[in-house]
Each structure stands twice: as structure tokens, then as C-alpha cells.
Amino acid sequence: MSNSTVALPNSKTAAEPTFPPSSTMEILISKEQLAERVTAIGKQISAEYEGHSIVLIGVLKGAAIFLADLARAIDVDVTFDFVAVSSYGRARVSSGAVKMIKDIDNPIEGKHVILVEDILDTGLTLTFLRDLMLQHKPASLKIATCLDKPERRLVPIQADYVAFAIPNQFVIGYGMDYAERYRGVEDIRLFPNEAVGH
Numbered sequence: 001m002s003n004s005t006v007a008l009p010n011s012k013t014a015a016e017p018t019f020p021p022s023s024t025m026e027i028l029i030s031k032e033q034l035a036e037r038v039t040a041i042g043k044q045i046s047a048e049y050e051g052h053s054i055v056l057i058g059v060l061k062g063a064a065i066f067l068a069d070l071a072r073a074i075d076v077d078v079t080f081d082f083v084a085v086s087s088y089g090r091a092r093v094s095s096g097a098v099k100m101i102k103d104i105d106n107p108i109e110g111k112h113v114i115l116v117e118d119i120l121d122t123g124l125t126l127t128f129l130r131d132l133m134l135q136h137k138p139a140s141l142k143i144a145t146c147l148d149k150p151e152r153r154l155v156p157i158q159a160d161y162v163a164f165a166i167p168n169q170f171v172i173g174y175g176m177d178y179a180e181r182y183r184g185v186e187d188i189r190l191f192p193n194e195a196v197g198h
Contacts, residue, residue, distance in 0.1 A: 019181050025189035028171055029164055034146075034187065037163040038066070041144065042073025044161065045114070053077040055113045055138075057104060059129065060084040061183065062118030065175035066146040066163075070116060081105055085125055098128040104136075113138040118176050120145040120159050121152035121168075130157070146174065147188070164188075 045054070053076065058067035060082050071078050084102035113133060120126055126143060133141055144161035151168050170193075172178050173185030182191075 017179050019178070020192060022173065022182055022185045022189055025172070025191060027187050028166065028169070028190050029174075029188040031174075031187045034163070034174060035069070038069045039073050041161045041163060042070055042075075045070075045144075046075040049074075049076050049112060051076075052112050053079070055106075055108055055111050056080040056116050056144075057108075057113060057133070058082045058116045059118070059125070060102065062175045062177065063116045063146070065183075066118055067116045070144065079106075081108075083129060085129065098125050100132070104133075107136065108133065109137045110139050112140045113142070114161075115141065115143045117143065117145045117159075118174075119147045119149060119171075120157070120162075121149040123153050123155040123157040126159075127155050127157050147171070147176075 054074065056067055056071055056078055058064055058080060061084070064082075067080060071080060081104045082102065083100070083104055086099045086101055115126065115129055115133065117126055120143070126145075130141065130143065142160040143157075145159040146163045148159060148162045148165045149168050150165060170178070170191045171188050172182035172191050173188045175183050176188065177183045178191055182189075
């Protein structure tokens with residue numbers, strides 16, 4: 001048996017992020033407000049696509065919870081697929097470079113498709129995905145986003161369905177994270193600026 005021990009650091013490095021409890025963060029959008037808006041969007045989509053099937057394509061990982069709730073609020077036939085892209089990594093600000101990590105599993109040619117995103121901010125990710133999906137020749141392609149930050153937009157793109165427009169503040173919860181934390185918080189909360197370690 002070895003007598004050697006592993007030295008653990010006693011203090012955080014300057015670049016290491018901190019993770020305050022979500023209970024200390026201000027609620028921006030409550031779970032009740034989220035449920036009400038998702039139900040309303042589901043009804044709108046159901047009316048617009050009456051008699052048709054829809055493919056919801058969720059952008060992993062942030063849109064997973066929004067997509068699950070939205071799918072249950074839609075009355076017409078719905079299937080879903082997922083894509084994964086990278087533009088943030090562990091940062092709070094998008095790097096601007098969009099990289100495809102996972103493409104759709106099933107063909108969407110001739111189908112009615114709704115891209116489902118957690119936040120539309122710069123528009124770079126959704127522009128990249130919209131252009132990519134259009135190459136698959138769907139019958140129609142629309143965009144649904146839980147949150148829209150219009151003042152962050154760098155490219156001209158709009159969502160067809162928006163649950164909430166918010167100011168340019170960093171948020172967590174309802175699928176949205178900071179360095180993979182807080183996705184399971186049931187409402188949307190403001191992440192404190194002073195907690196950022198980089």
C-alpha cells in the first residue's frame with residue numbers, strides 16, 4: 001500500500017467558475033408563466049397544422065425541456081428528433097463559431113418541421129441550423145424559441161413562435177445552464193454577474 005497522498009487545492013483558481021445556489025437567484029419567469037405560454041404556443045401550432053404531422057427538432061441540450069413540454073401541448077401528430085451544436089462551451093458568451101456535433105437521425109424531406117431552441121440571441125446558431133435543415137427539403141420550416149434576446153442579434157433571423165422576449169441578461173433553468181449546471185431548475189432565473197469566474 002502506498003503512503004503517498006494526493007494534495008488537493010485549498011482555493012479556487014481565478015478562472016474557475018462559481019456555482020451559487022439557484023435558490024439565491026432572482027426568478028425572471030416562473031414555472032406557472034412558462035406553463036401558460038407553452039400551452040398557448042401549443043394551441044397556436046395545433047391550429048396552424050391541423051390535419052398535418054409535425055417534426056419537432058430540438059437543439060440539445062438546452063431545448064430538451066421546452067421541447068418536451070411543447071410536444072405535450074400540441075394536439076396534432078408530433079414526432080421529434082434532435083441536433084447538437086456547440087457555440088458556447090463553458091463560456092457565458094457565444095464564441096460565434098458554430099460546430100455540428102449531432103445531426104438529425106431521420107429524413108425530413110417533405111415534412112413540416114419546427115426547430116425548437118432554448119434561446120435565440122445572436123442568431124448565428126439558428127441561422128446555421130435553418131440553412132442546414134433547408135438542404136433536407138422539408139415541406140415547411142419554422143422556428144420556436146423559449147426565449148428571445150433581440151438586442152443580441154448579429155444576423156437577421158426571427159422565430160415564428162416566441163414564449164418570452166427578455167433583456168440581454170444571462171439566465172439559467174428550464175433546460176438552460178451555466179457550465180452544465182442548473183438545467184433542472186424548474187423556472188428561469190437570473191444568473192448573478194458576480195458569480196462569473198472568467
